[in-house]
Amino acid sequence: MSDVLIVGGSPSESSRSAAMLRLVEQWVRESGLLTRVVSIRELPAEALVRGDADAPGIRESVNALATARGVVIGTPIYKAAYSGLLKIWLDLLPQYALAGKTVLPLATGGSIAHVLAIDYALRPVLSALGARHVVPGYFVLESLAQKQDDGSVVLAAEVDVPLRQIVAEFVGAVR
Amino acid sequence: MSDVLIVGGSPSESSRSAAMLRLVEQWVRESGLLTRVVSIRELPAEALVRGDADAPGIRESVNALATARGVVIGTPIYKAAYSGLLKIWLDLLPQYALAGKTVLPLATGGSIAHVLAIDYALRPVLSALGARHVVPGYFVLESLAQKQDDGSVVLAAEVDVPLRQIVAEFVGAVR
């Protein structure tokens, strides 16, 4: 059981999207909340593609969501929307899987031209899943997240400051 | 090489969405155009989940798109949007993979309440892929598509007539 589930929708472990999510997970943990991470790319691929919610690994991830009070949903923006990998996992969830939960949507993208994808593409899906309180999301421009040799990212100040603020608001809402 | 590529985004072979797409494929073929089918659920699952466009099977499906002049894109509506399975394949495509092609979006859903998902969720992604001519799509209410013992569907007249019309317009635009 955890307070906050961190769901990663990037197909690549070494992506900026994944690294940024690890950073956010750390901030949430440092605030005193218990966290758990679901990296969708590490779930059984066959079961994801066939939509088998009962497969081992998949079922655990769905249960992890059920017991969390807050959810961070991270996705790269591809083709003007969330990743297919994220949606394939959301499709496995029960109809109102986000009911009563506080949700923080986070996206990364190569161009500021994709920033509206959070509100026009991702939020309607979160609403359909019954989310009661989706806090303001945040879009991180990839060029402002510099990758380090150890796989982590260092955020430019213009991203670091507002993102910490967004995460703090989310933590407050989960409490 | 084919004139029209039919892309199926349903995770289940036995779904109404898949059966309807087989029917549409037959109509397109009967009109004299050459067709080819990509059932995303039959592509290598690992490669889909990792976004590996160069994997065998995946690469073939992407090439099949490159040589087609028309594309039918079929998806069930889940959580107020296209299926994650469809999007995971669209994410693998080159940036302007639909440039110069005529596209027909088709969706199936359990409630008429999801009909706007074609225009609000699917079309913006098709636009991002460079589609020049997306003909009017069509939403089939599942209760109007009756499944038969052999896996096919029989459409109610109120669906059969307009859907044939939509497909005929698409065929005309591809020619």
Added chain:
Amino acid sequence: MSDVLIVGGSPSESSRSAAMLRLVEQWVRESGLLTRVVSIRELPAEALVRGDADAPGIRESVNALATARGVVIGTPIYKAAYSGLLKIWLDLLPQYALAGKTVLPLATGGSIAHVLAIDYALRPVLSALGARHVVPGYFVLESLAQKQDDGSVVLAAEVDVPLRQIVAEFVGAVR
């Protein structure tokens, strides 16, 4: 000054949309909160069309929003989206006019096929206005709101019960 501003985006005083909003205003008032109403159709038409935020009447309505903690936004669904009349008023507002406010979006429409317009069309605009907490909205099918001779509506039980619940949640969030 008021606790809750009720904003009506229907161009017709005698519409079901307007009548439903009067009902919701009454419920909010009965909960002990102070309410104020802006019927956009009654604001100076010239100033609305020219986008003149400083015109008398317009400025008052913008100030009324600034001091409210909660906002109910009611709109009929036309052409798959919110009314132009609502948007013309939203366009007059300062960039983050909804920052820090709790917002309840309510829509009416002739077909359940338009229900996604709240989440796909209206919510992104409310997000752009800086809304921090948009509670779940509600779509009232017009055939379930029966107009009375006195201009009021009587809601069918299947609408009345969930709508009261939605309004109660909103009132709780404003408090």
Added chain:
Amino acid sequence: MSDVLIVGGSPSESSRSAAMLRLVEQWVRESGLLTRVVSIRELPAEALVRGDADAPGIRESVNALATARGVVIGTPIYKAAYSGLLKIWLDLLPQYALAGKTVLPLATGGSIAHVLAIDYALRPVLSALGARHVVPGYFVLESLAQKQDDGSVVLAAEVDVPLRQIVAEFVGAVR
């Protein structure tokens, strides 16, 4: 009667949006097509606000649309969507007013962050109006359109070239 109707949704005559539309109108005219212009801000304000499609001026503009084969729809992007002024006119139209017509959507905005508003906000409304062929739209960043003393704009080359191409494609499709 005209071949192409140019519809301007900017509330200000002196806006870049209005100036760009005059430029596009000129290009369409120079291609040999007959054009007509509807500046929504110049229509009777009271009738617009009350949704009175039969008022003089309004009715003429609706009839002008009915007889045109192509339509250019220009709007500034406000609050992450088309202008309310544009939508208030679209709301006055018969249900399938764009059926059989070729439509070119053009938007102007202060930030590239709003570019997705064409596809996520405007196109679904055009689809709901029955548009059969919406050609790729174009978003002009305001900083790339320099206003001249005479009220015209000079476009930077990086806008001028693709916009001329987009307009040429539209003209071809109308023919």
